[in-house]
Amino acid sequence: xLVDMYSKKVFNMAYQFSGSYQEAEDLTQDIxxxxxxxxxxxxxxxxxxxxxxxxxxxxxxDMYRRTKWEKRQRDDFDxxxxxxxxxDNPESDFxxxxxxxxLWQGLNHLSSDIRMAIVLKEIQGKKYEEVAEILGxxxxxxxxxxxxxxxxxxxxLHDKRGKIHGL
Amino acid sequence: MVCEKIQDLLSPYLxxxxxxxxxxxxxxxxxxCRECAELLSLLRMATDSLTAFPDVEPSPDLTAKLYAVxxxxxxxxxxxxxxxxxxxxxxxxxxAVLLVIFSFYMFGPYKKDIDKSxxxxxxxxxxxxxxxxxxxxxxxxSLSATAENFLVSLKNINPLGKNEE
Numbered sequence: 628x629l630v631d632m633y634s635k636k637v638f639n640m641a642y643q644f645s646g647s648y649q650e651a652e653d654l655t656q657d658i659x660x661x662x663x664x665x666x667x668x669x670x671x672x673x674x675x676x677x678x679x680x681x682x683x684x685x686x687x688x689d690m691y692r693r694t695k696w697e698k699r700q701r702d703d704f705d706x707x708x709x710x711x712x713x714x715d716n717p718e719s720d721f722x723x724x725x726x727x728x729x730l731w732q733g734l735n736h737l738s739s740d741i742r743m744a745i746v747l748k749e750i751q752g753k754k755y756e757e758v759a760e761i762l763g764x765x766x767x768x769x770x771x772x773x774x775x776x777x778x779x780x781x782x783x784l785h786d787k788r789g790k791i792h793g794l
Numbered sequence: 795m796v797c798e799k800i801q802d803l804l805s806p807y808l809x810x811x812x813x814x815x816x817x818x819x820x821x822x823x824x825x826x827c828r829e830c831a832e833l834l835s836l837l838r839m840a841t842d843s844l845t846a847f848p849d850v851e852p853s854p855d856l857t858a859k860l861y862a863v864x865x866x867x868x869x870x871x872x873x874x875x876x877x878x879x880x881x882x883x884x885x886x887x888x889x890a891v892l893l894v895i896f897s898f899y900m901f902g903p904y905k906k907d908i909d910k911s912x913x914x915x916x917x918x919x920x921x922x923x924x925x926x927x928x929x930x931x932x933x934x935x936s937l938s939a940t941a942e943n944f945l946v947s948l949k950n951i952n953p954l955g956k957n958e959e
Contacts, residue, residue: 630857630860630861630863634852634856634857634860635849635851635852638850638852638856639849639850642850643847648850652852652853652856655852655856655860656856656859656860656863659860659863660863663863663864707850723843723846726839726840726843727843727846727847730840730843730844731847745844749840749841749844749845750844750845750847752845770805770806773805774802774805774806777805777808777837777840777841778801778805778833778837780840780844781833781836781837781839781840782836784836784839784840785832785836
Protein backbone atom coordinates (compact mmCIF):
# COMPACT_ATOMS: atom_id res chain seq x y z
CA UNK A 628 0.00 0.00 0.00
CA LEU A 629 2.80 2.44 0.86
CA VAL A 630 4.50 1.56 -2.42
CA ASP A 631 1.31 2.15 -4.46
CA MET A 632 0.62 5.47 -2.81
CA TYR A 633 4.04 7.01 -2.42
CA SER A 634 6.61 5.40 -4.71
CA LYS A 635 5.98 7.80 -7.59
CA LYS A 636 6.05 10.83 -5.31
CA VAL A 637 9.29 9.76 -3.63
CA PHE A 638 10.90 8.74 -6.91
CA ASN A 639 10.06 12.06 -8.60
CA MET A 640 11.37 14.07 -5.67
CA ALA A 641 14.61 12.08 -5.75
CA TYR A 642 14.86 12.45 -9.54
CA GLN A 643 14.17 16.17 -9.59
CA PHE A 644 16.67 16.73 -6.82
CA SER A 645 19.46 14.43 -8.02
CA GLY A 646 18.91 14.72 -11.78
CA SER A 647 19.81 11.09 -12.43
CA TYR A 648 17.20 8.41 -13.16
CA GLN A 649 19.45 5.57 -12.01
CA GLU A 650 20.50 7.43 -8.88
CA ALA A 651 16.85 8.24 -8.11
CA GLU A 652 15.93 4.54 -8.34
CA ASP A 653 18.67 3.60 -5.87
CA LEU A 654 17.73 6.47 -3.57
CA THR A 655 14.04 5.51 -3.65
CA GLN A 656 14.91 1.97 -2.58
CA ASP A 657 17.09 3.26 0.26
CA ILE A 658 14.37 5.68 1.34
CA UNK A 659 11.71 2.95 1.45
CA UNK A 660 14.07 0.74 3.40
CA UNK A 661 14.57 3.57 5.87
CA UNK A 662 10.83 4.30 5.91
CA UNK A 663 9.98 0.74 7.00
CA UNK A 664 12.58 1.01 9.75
CA UNK A 665 11.21 4.31 11.02
CA UNK A 666 7.47 3.66 10.70
CA UNK A 667 7.21 2.96 14.42
CA UNK A 668 8.49 6.49 15.09
CA UNK A 669 5.63 8.06 13.16
CA UNK A 670 3.30 10.14 15.31
CA UNK A 671 -0.26 9.38 14.14
CA UNK A 672 -1.43 12.89 14.94
CA UNK A 673 0.87 14.33 12.28
CA UNK A 674 0.35 14.53 8.53
CA UNK A 675 1.87 11.33 7.10
CA UNK A 676 2.79 12.79 3.69
CA UNK A 677 4.62 15.71 5.30
CA UNK A 678 6.40 13.32 7.68
CA UNK A 679 7.42 11.07 4.78
CA UNK A 680 8.60 13.98 2.62
CA UNK A 681 10.65 15.30 5.55
CA UNK A 682 12.31 11.89 5.77
CA UNK A 683 12.93 11.98 2.00
CA UNK A 684 14.34 15.51 2.21
CA UNK A 685 16.67 14.61 5.08
CA UNK A 686 17.94 11.54 3.27
CA UNK A 687 18.48 13.34 -0.05
CA UNK A 688 20.33 16.29 1.48
CA ASP A 689 22.41 13.96 3.64
CA MET A 690 23.40 11.88 0.62
CA TYR A 691 24.04 15.01 -1.42
CA ARG A 692 26.47 16.32 1.19
CA ARG A 693 28.19 12.97 1.53
CA THR A 694 28.57 12.19 -2.16
CA LYS A 695 28.74 15.66 -3.73
CA TRP A 696 26.28 15.23 -6.57
CA GLU A 697 26.86 18.76 -7.75
CA LYS A 698 30.01 17.49 -9.43
CA ARG A 699 27.99 14.98 -11.42
CA GLN A 700 26.08 15.53 -14.63
CA ARG A 701 22.32 15.52 -14.60
CA ASP A 702 20.54 13.33 -17.16
CA ASP A 703 19.67 14.94 -20.47
CA PHE A 704 16.30 16.61 -20.10
CA ASP A 705 14.82 14.78 -23.09
CA UNK A 706 15.82 11.37 -21.79
CA UNK A 707 12.90 10.96 -19.38
CA UNK A 708 11.21 14.32 -18.97
CA UNK A 709 10.31 15.32 -22.49
CA UNK A 710 6.57 15.93 -22.70
CA UNK A 711 4.78 16.89 -25.90
CA UNK A 712 3.35 20.37 -25.60
CA UNK A 713 -0.25 20.89 -26.58
CA UNK A 714 -0.02 24.41 -28.03
CA ASP A 715 -0.38 25.24 -31.71
CA ASN A 716 2.72 27.39 -31.74
CA PRO A 717 5.82 25.32 -32.62
CA GLU A 718 8.14 28.27 -32.02
CA SER A 719 6.92 28.88 -28.47
CA ASP A 720 6.92 25.11 -27.87
CA PHE A 721 10.56 24.99 -28.94
CA UNK A 722 11.39 27.97 -26.72
CA UNK A 723 9.59 26.39 -23.80
CA UNK A 724 11.52 23.15 -24.36
CA UNK A 725 14.82 25.04 -24.43
CA UNK A 726 13.95 26.85 -21.19
CA UNK A 727 13.14 23.57 -19.49
CA UNK A 728 16.46 22.06 -20.57
CA UNK A 729 18.39 25.08 -19.26
CA LEU A 730 16.52 25.08 -15.96
CA TRP A 731 16.87 21.31 -15.51
CA GLN A 732 20.64 21.62 -15.81
CA GLY A 733 20.57 24.89 -13.85
CA LEU A 734 19.20 23.11 -10.77
CA ASN A 735 22.69 21.66 -10.32
CA HIS A 736 24.05 25.16 -9.71
CA LEU A 737 21.80 25.74 -6.70
CA SER A 738 22.88 24.82 -3.18
CA SER A 739 21.17 21.74 -1.77
CA ASP A 740 18.91 23.74 0.56
CA ILE A 741 17.74 26.14 -2.15
CA ARG A 742 17.37 23.32 -4.68
CA MET A 743 15.17 21.34 -2.30
CA ALA A 744 12.95 24.38 -1.68
CA ILE A 745 12.64 24.99 -5.44
CA VAL A 746 11.83 21.34 -6.14
CA LEU A 747 9.06 21.33 -3.55
CA LYS A 748 7.56 24.73 -4.34
CA GLU A 749 7.99 25.13 -8.09
CA ILE A 750 8.16 21.62 -9.52
CA GLN A 751 5.93 19.80 -7.05
CA GLY A 752 3.62 22.81 -6.72
CA LYS A 753 3.38 22.85 -2.93
CA LYS A 754 2.28 25.88 -0.92
CA TYR A 755 4.82 27.85 1.12
CA GLU A 756 3.30 26.52 4.36
CA GLU A 757 3.63 22.91 3.16
CA VAL A 758 7.24 23.47 2.12
CA ALA A 759 7.94 25.08 5.49
CA GLU A 760 6.47 22.05 7.30
CA ILE A 761 8.53 19.59 5.25
CA LEU A 762 11.74 21.58 5.64
CA GLY A 763 11.06 22.35 9.31
CA UNK A 764 11.65 26.07 8.74
CA UNK A 765 9.67 29.28 9.23
CA UNK A 766 7.66 30.34 6.18
CA UNK A 767 9.71 33.54 5.91
CA UNK A 768 12.96 31.56 5.55
CA UNK A 769 11.38 29.35 2.89
CA UNK A 770 10.19 32.41 0.93
CA UNK A 771 13.66 33.88 1.11
CA UNK A 772 15.25 30.65 -0.19
CA UNK A 773 12.77 30.39 -3.02
CA UNK A 774 13.32 34.03 -3.93
CA UNK A 775 17.08 33.43 -4.11
CA UNK A 776 16.62 30.25 -6.11
CA UNK A 777 14.31 31.91 -8.61
CA UNK A 778 16.75 34.80 -9.08
CA UNK A 779 19.66 32.40 -9.65
CA UNK A 780 17.66 30.39 -12.17
CA UNK A 781 16.52 33.57 -13.92
CA UNK A 782 20.16 34.61 -14.22
CA UNK A 783 21.12 31.19 -15.62
CA LEU A 784 18.24 31.45 -18.08
CA HIS A 785 19.39 34.90 -19.11
CA ASP A 786 23.02 33.80 -19.64
CA LYS A 787 22.22 30.58 -21.51
CA ARG A 788 19.49 32.07 -23.66
CA GLY A 789 21.93 34.82 -24.61
CA LYS A 790 24.38 32.15 -25.74
CA ILE A 791 21.70 30.22 -27.63
CA HIS A 792 20.58 33.31 -29.50
CA GLY A 793 24.14 34.51 -30.03
CA LEU A 794 23.62 37.68 -28.03
CA MET B 795 19.61 50.75 -5.02
CA VAL B 796 15.98 51.12 -6.13
CA CYS B 797 16.42 48.21 -8.54
CA GLU B 798 17.84 46.00 -5.76
CA LYS B 799 14.83 46.74 -3.57
CA ILE B 800 12.41 46.09 -6.44
CA GLN B 801 14.17 42.86 -7.42
CA ASP B 802 13.62 41.50 -3.91
CA LEU B 803 9.92 42.20 -4.35
CA LEU B 804 9.60 40.50 -7.74
CA SER B 805 9.12 37.02 -6.28
CA PRO B 806 6.22 38.02 -3.98
CA TYR B 807 4.94 40.12 -6.89
CA LEU B 808 4.73 36.95 -9.00
CA UNK B 809 3.02 35.09 -6.15
CA UNK B 810 0.49 37.92 -5.80
CA UNK B 811 1.50 38.45 -2.20
CA UNK B 812 2.28 42.18 -2.25
CA UNK B 813 0.09 44.79 -0.64
CA UNK B 814 -1.69 47.05 -3.17
CA UNK B 815 0.72 49.87 -2.30
CA UNK B 816 3.84 47.74 -2.81
CA UNK B 817 2.42 46.33 -6.03
CA UNK B 818 1.74 49.85 -7.35
CA UNK B 819 5.33 50.80 -6.47
CA UNK B 820 6.73 47.80 -8.37
CA UNK B 821 4.45 48.44 -11.36
CA UNK B 822 5.59 52.05 -11.51
CA UNK B 823 9.24 50.98 -11.42
CA UNK B 824 8.78 48.27 -14.06
CA UNK B 825 7.25 50.72 -16.50
CA UNK B 826 10.41 52.80 -16.40
CA CYS B 827 13.17 50.15 -15.85
CA ARG B 828 13.88 47.81 -18.72
CA GLU B 829 16.33 45.68 -16.72
CA CYS B 830 13.87 44.93 -13.91
CA ALA B 831 11.07 44.30 -16.41
CA GLU B 832 13.32 41.80 -18.22
CA LEU B 833 14.18 40.12 -14.91
CA LEU B 834 10.48 39.79 -14.08
CA SER B 835 9.91 38.22 -17.50
CA LEU B 836 12.76 35.72 -16.88
CA LEU B 837 11.42 34.91 -13.40
CA ARG B 838 7.98 34.27 -14.86
CA MET B 839 9.48 32.09 -17.59
CA ALA B 840 11.47 30.13 -14.99
CA THR B 841 8.52 29.50 -12.67
CA ASP B 842 6.20 28.62 -15.58
CA SER B 843 8.73 26.14 -17.01
CA LEU B 844 9.50 24.52 -13.65
CA THR B 845 5.78 24.12 -12.94
CA ALA B 846 5.41 22.36 -16.30
CA PHE B 847 8.06 19.71 -15.58
CA PRO B 848 6.21 16.42 -16.07
CA ASP B 849 6.18 13.68 -13.46
CA VAL B 850 8.25 10.65 -14.43
CA GLU B 851 7.04 7.08 -14.06
CA PRO B 852 9.33 4.85 -12.03
CA SER B 853 10.29 1.62 -13.81
CA PRO B 854 8.29 -1.59 -13.07
CA ASP B 855 11.58 -3.09 -11.93
CA LEU B 856 11.87 -0.45 -9.20
CA THR B 857 8.27 -1.02 -8.09
CA ALA B 858 8.95 -4.76 -7.78
CA LYS B 859 12.06 -4.04 -5.71
CA LEU B 860 10.09 -1.69 -3.45
CA TYR B 861 7.48 -4.39 -2.80
CA ALA B 862 10.32 -6.64 -1.68
CA VAL B 863 11.74 -4.10 0.79
CA UNK B 864 9.69 -5.23 3.86
CA UNK B 865 10.88 -8.84 3.35
CA UNK B 866 14.45 -7.58 3.02
CA UNK B 867 14.01 -5.65 6.22
CA UNK B 868 12.67 -8.72 8.09
CA UNK B 869 15.57 -10.84 6.92
CA UNK B 870 18.05 -8.20 7.97
CA UNK B 871 16.52 -7.76 11.42
CA UNK B 872 16.44 -11.51 11.94
CA UNK B 873 20.14 -11.79 11.28
CA UNK B 874 20.85 -8.94 13.70
CA UNK B 875 18.69 -10.49 16.41
CA UNK B 876 20.49 -13.74 15.85
CA UNK B 877 23.83 -12.09 16.46
CA UNK B 878 22.84 -10.27 19.61
CA UNK B 879 21.02 -13.19 21.27
CA UNK B 880 22.36 -13.50 24.87
CA UNK B 881 22.39 -17.29 24.72
CA UNK B 882 24.87 -17.11 21.86
CA UNK B 883 27.33 -14.96 23.77
CA UNK B 884 29.49 -17.90 25.06
CA UNK B 885 29.67 -19.31 21.52
CA UNK B 886 30.64 -15.95 20.10
CA UNK B 887 33.22 -15.45 22.86
CA UNK B 888 34.72 -18.87 22.16
CA UNK B 889 34.77 -18.08 18.46
CA ALA B 890 36.52 -14.79 19.17
CA VAL B 891 39.15 -16.53 21.34
CA LEU B 892 39.73 -19.14 18.65
CA LEU B 893 40.04 -16.40 16.09
CA VAL B 894 42.66 -14.63 18.19
CA ILE B 895 44.63 -17.87 18.62
CA PHE B 896 44.34 -18.60 14.93
CA SER B 897 45.55 -15.11 14.07
CA PHE B 898 48.54 -15.56 16.41
CA TYR B 899 49.33 -18.78 14.59
CA MET B 900 48.81 -17.27 11.10
CA PHE B 901 50.65 -14.02 11.60
CA GLY B 902 53.05 -14.87 14.44
CA PRO B 903 56.79 -15.63 13.97
CA TYR B 904 56.52 -19.33 14.98
CA LYS B 905 54.23 -20.50 12.20
CA LYS B 906 56.92 -22.74 10.60
CA ASP B 907 57.88 -24.38 13.91
CA ILE B 908 54.25 -24.97 14.79
CA ASP B 909 53.61 -26.43 11.34
CA LYS B 910 56.65 -28.75 11.71
CA SER B 911 55.65 -30.02 15.15
CA UNK B 912 52.03 -30.49 14.09
CA UNK B 913 53.28 -32.42 11.04
CA UNK B 914 55.45 -34.61 13.26
CA UNK B 915 52.55 -35.27 15.61
CA UNK B 916 50.31 -36.19 12.72
CA UNK B 917 52.90 -38.62 11.35
CA UNK B 918 53.43 -40.14 14.79
CA UNK B 919 49.71 -40.54 15.23
CA UNK B 920 49.42 -42.08 11.78
CA UNK B 921 52.17 -44.64 12.44
CA UNK B 922 50.56 -45.51 15.78
CA UNK B 923 47.29 -46.09 14.02
CA UNK B 924 49.08 -48.31 11.49
CA UNK B 925 50.65 -50.32 14.31
CA UNK B 926 47.32 -50.66 16.07
CA UNK B 927 45.74 -51.76 12.82
CA UNK B 928 48.44 -54.45 12.37
CA UNK B 929 47.94 -55.61 15.97
CA UNK B 930 44.23 -55.72 15.44
CA UNK B 931 44.88 -57.87 12.33
CA UNK B 932 46.98 -60.36 14.29
CA UNK B 933 44.38 -60.47 17.10
CA UNK B 934 41.69 -61.18 14.50
CA UNK B 935 43.84 -64.00 13.04
CA SER B 936 44.48 -65.62 16.42
CA LEU B 937 40.79 -65.26 17.31
CA SER B 938 39.71 -67.00 14.13
CA ALA B 939 42.31 -69.75 14.69
CA THR B 940 41.00 -70.25 18.25
CA ALA B 941 37.45 -70.35 16.94
CA GLU B 942 38.41 -73.00 14.36
CA ASN B 943 40.15 -75.11 17.05
CA PHE B 944 37.13 -74.76 19.27
CA LEU B 945 34.81 -75.95 16.48
CA VAL B 946 37.07 -78.93 15.74
CA SER B 947 37.13 -79.89 19.45
CA LEU B 948 33.35 -79.60 19.58
CA LYS B 949 33.06 -82.00 16.66
CA ASN B 950 35.39 -84.48 18.39
CA ILE B 951 33.38 -84.56 21.60
CA ASN B 952 31.07 -87.63 21.85
CA PRO B 953 28.23 -86.73 24.23
CA LEU B 954 26.82 -90.36 24.47
CA GLY B 955 30.24 -91.90 25.19
CA LYS B 956 29.81 -94.37 22.27
CA ASN B 957 32.62 -95.51 20.05
CA GLU B 958 32.56 -94.07 16.61
CA GLU B 959 32.89 -97.44 15.19
